[in-house]
Amino acid sequence: MGQKRRPRKKIMEIFSQMPNVEAVGRYLAGKEGFRFGVFESRQGFLLYPYSLAERFHRHIEMREIQLSLNKTQKIRLHRALEKLEFLSSKVNSDASVTIADSIPVNYEDGVLKGHGTLEFNGEMVATVCGVVERVNKLVYVRALRAKYKPEVGDIVVGRVCEVTQKRWRLDINYSQDAVLMLSSMNLPDGIQRRRTALDELNMRSIFKEDDVICAEVRGFQHDGLHLQARSQKYGKLERGQMLTVPPYLVKRRKQHFHHLEQYGVDLIFGCNGFIWVGEHVEARDDMVEDQGNKPDWQNVKSNINYMSLEEQERTYTPIETRQNICRIANGIRVLSILGFNITIEVVLETVNLSSSLNLDIHEMLGSEFCVLVAEGEAERRSLSKKK
Amino acid sequence: MEYVSPEGLRLDGRRPMEMRQIRAEIGAVAKADGSAVFEMGNTKVIAAVYGPREVQHRSQQMSDQALVRCEYSMANFSTGDRMRKPKGDRRSTEISLVIRQTMEACILTHLMPRSQIDIFVQVLQADGGTRSACINAATLALADAGIPLRDLVTSCSAGYLNSTPLLDLNYVEDSAGGPDVTVGFLPKLDKVTLLQVQNLLNCVILGRFSALVVGKMDSKLPIDTFENVMQLAIEGCKAIANYIREILLENTKQLEYRRGL
Numbered sequence: 200m201g202q203k204r205r206p207r208k209k210i211m212e213i214f215s216q217m218p219n220v221e222a223v224g225r226y227l228a229g230k231e232g233f234r235f236g237v238f239e240s241r242q243g244f245l246l247y248p249y250s251l252a253e254r255f256h257r258h259i260e261m262r263e264i265q266l267s268l269n270k271t272q273k274i275r276l277h278r279a280l281e282k283l284e285f286l287s288s289k290v291n292s293d294a295s296v297t298i299a300d301s302i303p304v305n306y307e308d309g310v311l312k313g314h315g316t317l318e319f320n321g322e323m324v325a326t327v328c329g330v331v332e333r334v335n336k337l338v339y340v341r342a343l344r345a346k347y348k349p350e351v352g353d354i355v356v357g358r359v360c361e362v363t364q365k366r367w368r369l370d371i372n373y374s375q376d377a378v379l380m381l382s383s384m385n386l387p388d389g390i391q392r393r394r395t396a397l398d399e400l401n402m403r404s405i406f407k408e409d410d411v412i413c414a415e416v417r418g419f420q421h422d423g424l425h426l427q428a429r430s431q432k433y434g435k436l437e438r439g440q441m442l443t444v445p446p447y448l449v450k451r452r453k454q455h456f457h458h459l460e461q462y463g464v465d466l467i468f469g470c471n472g473f474i475w476v477g478e479h480v481e482a483r484d485d486m487v488e489d490q491g492n493k494p495d496w497q498n499v500k501s502n503i504n505y506m507s508l509e510e511q512e513r514t515y516t517p518i519e520t521r522q523n524i525c526r527i528a529n530g531i532r533v534l535s536i537l538g539f540n541i542t543i544e545v546v547l548e549t550v551n552l553s554s555s556l557n558l559d560i561h562e563m564l565g566s567e568f569c570v571l572v573a574e575g576e577a578e579r580r581s582l583s584k585k586k
Numbered sequence: 587m588e589y590v591s592p593e594g595l596r597l598d599g600r601r602p603m604e605m606r607q608i609r610a611e612i613g614a615v616a617k618a619d620g621s622a623v624f625e626m627g628n629t630k631v632i633a634a635v636y637g638p639r640e641v642q643h644r645s646q647q648m649s650d651q652a653l654v655r656c657e658y659s660m661a662n663f664s665t666g667d668r669m670r671k672p673k674g675d676r677r678s679t680e681i682s683l684v685i686r687q688t689m690e691a692c693i694l695t696h697l698m699p700r701s702q703i704d705i706f707v708q709v710l711q712a713d714g715g716t717r718s719a720c721i722n723a724a725t726l727a728l729a730d731a732g733i734p735l736r737d738l739v740t741s742c743s744a745g746y747l748n749s750t751p752l753l754d755l756n757y758v759e760d761s762a763g764g765p766d767v768t769v770g771f772l773p774k775l776d777k778v779t780l781l782q783v784q785n786l787l788n789c790v791i792l793g794r795f796s797a798l799v800v801g802k803m804d805s806k807l808p809i810d811t812f813e814n815v816m817q818l819a820i821e822g823c824k825a826i827a828n829y830i831r832e833i834l835l836e837n838t839k840q841l842e843y844r845r846g847l
Contacts, residue, residue: 280844287843295842297834298729299737299774315734317694324774326694326734328838343841345732346619346638374638374652374701423700448845538844580846 268566279573286580294332296325296340304338313339347372347446347471349424353416354455356441356469357426359406365399367406369414369426372446372471377424379406379414384428411436413467413475432456438516439465439477440528444535446472450542457543462523462550468541476528478516522560526550529563533572548575589747589759597758598627605742605754605822610722610833612730620731624723627756628713633723635731638701646702651695653702656686658720660709681717688741688770688780689724694734703733714757715743717782718768722826729834737772738830739779742822744769744815751815753822767816771823778820 268276296302302323304310312318315327316339325331329342349355349371357369360376368376381394381402406412413433414426428434449468457466458479467475530549534541549572553563562568590596600606606627615621618634625631641647658681662669689705705727707720721741728735745755745766752759755766770780 283846284840284843287846295835295838297738297831297838298735300831317736319774326736327732328729328834329732330838330842342732343838343845344620344730370640374640374698376640447841538841540845576846 268570272566272570276570276573279570279577282577283573283580286577286584294330295328296331297328298325300325302331302338302340309336311337313337315340315342343447344445345447346374349373349377349416349471350451351416351418353451353470354413354467355416355426355471356411356413356436356467356473356475357471358441358473359408359410359412362402362406362408365394367402367412369412371424371426371469372443372473373424375423377414377416377426378420378422379412379426379428383417383425384414384433385430406435411441411475413469436467436475436477437480438514439475439524442474442476442528442531442535444472444474444531444541445538446470448472448535448538448541449474450540452542454543459523459527459547462527463520464523464527466527466543466546468543474531474541476524476531478520478524525560526553526563529553529560533563533569537569537573537576539572539576545576545579548579587762589752589762590750596752598756602750602752603818603821605825606756608826608829610726610830612726612833612837618727618731620727620729620733622723622726622730624719624726626715626719626722626754628711629709629715629719629756630711631707631709631716631719631723633705633707633720633727635703635705635724635727635733637703637731638698638733639704641700641702647700650699652693652698652700654686654690654693654695654705655702656682656689656705656707656724658682658685658707658709660712660716664709664712681720684717684780684782685720685724688721688739689728691779692725692736692739692772693728694736697734703728712757714755714760715768717741718743718754721770721780722830726830726833729830730837737774738827738834739770739772740823740826740830741768741770741780742819742826743767744819744822746811746815751811751818753818765812765815767812767819769816769819769823771820771827773824773827781816 302316302325304323310323312323313332315325315329317324317326323338325340327340327342327345329340329345332339332341347355355371355377357371357377359367360370361368365381367379367381369379371377381398384405386392386394386398412428413436414428415430415433417425417427419425449470449472451470452468455468455470457468458464459466460479463479465475465477465479469475527546527550530546530553531541534545534549539545552571552575553568556568556571558568590602594601596602598606606629607625609625611623613621614623614632615634618636620635621633623630623632638652641653646653658678660669660678685705685707693703705724707724709716709720718741721739725735725738725740729738742753743755743760743766745752745759745762745764747759747762747764760766766784768780768782769778771778
């Protein structure tokens with residue numbers, strides 16, 4: 200039905216895009232049971248596995264819509280991705296499932312159904328697309344490309360969407376807004392005391408709508424997800440960019456705050472897929488205290504044109520730092536477009552690659568750099584595999 | 587008019603039991619949580635899913651399940667003559683409702699309480715069978731968004747013209763005025779979740795399905811023929827489900843190996 204004729208056309212398309220192909224040769228895949236395509240080039244001829252060739256084409260179709268690659272770049276990208284596939288295929292083969300696939304389990308041992316599974320007619324069925332994970336008796340499906348699922352202790356970056364009574368509501372890329380209570384964060388003056396009605400009235404001087412904040416997941420309460428910011432490292436983030444990447448690309452690690460001394464930049468990997476790249480702030484408590492001491496803070500903000508000299512001094516970011524921020528941010532963007540894991544090592548490597556090539560910041564989002572990053576990643580992973 | 591030639595070919599050169607070429611693509615809308623493009627021949631549909639996210643109107647929030655919303659629209663340029671008002675008419679309201687109900691039945695809404703899921707489907711090219719294409723696209727987009735589903739719901743239409751059951755009607759065949767059914771099907775559970783019948787007299791069978799019937803009932807169709815037509819549509823649904831599954835598995839594998847360890 201319909202589909203049967205598809206592969207031949209597709210593979211012919213691919214072959215005709217390949218360089219050095221003098222004549223696109225005979226292609227025999229249409230015959231029943233024949234699993235290879237043949238094409239002839241100046242060097243000779245080559246047999247191509249059927250399934251491989253079809254997969255080839257889909258690579259481009261799916262996620263790189265925004266990238267306009269030329270022919271050589273396409274092939275280089277393919278080659279890099281092929282390599283990545285080859286490297287990972289040995290580790291866990293056939294663990295991927297789609298919705299309604301049955302998961303083979305041994306019922307005699309007793310199993311615990313985890314997330315993403317459902318019991319149906321005595322067999323276990325997946326309810327999301329993802330990878331089957333088994334921990335002792337527990338069987339669950341780890342979904343890729345899903346919304347962020349908070350866990351207690353996660354460090355998240357969020358944006359204030361509402362200031363209400365005694366609490367801020369934050370958008371943290373979860374199915375509900377998170378709540379940050381006034382009582383679960385340190386006050387600017389740093390004293391532990393009861394929150395008064397005055398504090399409640401001054402909540403906007405701490406965080407107001409659209410501010411970007413870093414906090415920690417405290418846990419679920421009856422009215423939703425609660426956050427806390429009880430340390431000096433948490434709080435408002437200023438002078439930088441917030442990036443949004445798919446949350447599954449950020450792994451939970453010991454260290455989520457990074458200070459890159461050579462760039463003068465702070466990097467915060469929020470577990471929820473929000474990444475903060477901003478100017479390094481020395482001793483955050485000083486800065487926050489500054490705000491608390493100024494009673495006319497809001498007035499200063501409102502007429503921004505008449506900023507005092509010292510105010511300007513305080514908020515000034517040197518051009519090199521700004522460029523560094525942009526460079527790192529673009530590096531992360533490229534990694535997220537390609538769907539690679541985002542860790543501090545990989546980000547630094549990407550940034551170094553771009554500066555060693557003398558690329559301008561805007562050129563980092565071009566297709567050529569994307570291909571280079573993919574190739575670099577393939578190289579890196581194959582090296583770490585050998586060790 | 588002759589819809590099936592003596593040689594047994596339809597107007598677009600297909601056999602009666604043949605489906606149009608289908609093509610699907612995941613990840614068409616960058617900012618959406620899940621998105622897909624689905625093509626059935628010349629019918630082309632784009633779907634985007636947002637959510638589960640915070641409920642926009644607090645009064646609609648449900649403490650035990652997610653709220654599912656759906657909006658169907660046709661692009662101005664989707665039909666032969668340019669459409670004036672692409673959404674908000676009776677037809678698109680009805681199709682929105684149908685898609686919403688079909689998807690709601692297979693989403694595990696109780697796992698995402700106090701949240702809302704928005705499904706937007708837009709027809710880019712209309713050549714018959716838009717509602718089936720929309721349901722297929724919406725399924726793909728929901729799966730891409732990582733929303734837990736009971737099963738992959740797929741949909742396909744079938745009709746009865748020139749005393750021949752025809753699978754997957756195109757625009758010309760659809761507007762011929764013969765009886766046709768649109769079926770939504772859950773392949774794993776082997777259940778029909780949606781059955782829309784148009785231009786059909788016999789609806790005695792309805793007791794067997796949790797069905798929804800619209801359309802005028804004037805042309806006559808014997809009950810056994812109806813069974814045949816419907817079985818044909820179900821077969822079409824199964825074929826589409828296989829294709830969708832293949833695409834999803836490929837996508838999942840790719841995401842996984844790209845991410846690495």
